[in-house]
Amino acid sequence: MTTDRTENVLLEVVDVHGRTVLHTQRRLHAGSNDLSLDGSDWAPGVYWIRLHTETTATTRSVVRLR
Secondary structure, eight states: OEESSOEEEEEEEEETTSOEEEEEEEEEOSEEOOOOOOOTTSOSEEEEEEEEOSSOEEEEEEEEOO
């Protein structure tokens, strides 16, 4: 994720049933940032990753295969 300034980000991962499987805050610094998630204990299926900053919200879908 790229941000213009240092800011806090709320990171949520939601499964296909609407259950939150991860809810955490991270601090991103100005510029390009890498976020890694350990989904090894998640069941196979579709998940939505939501990133909320002070000014924007972004949602991406991912598929856990096994």
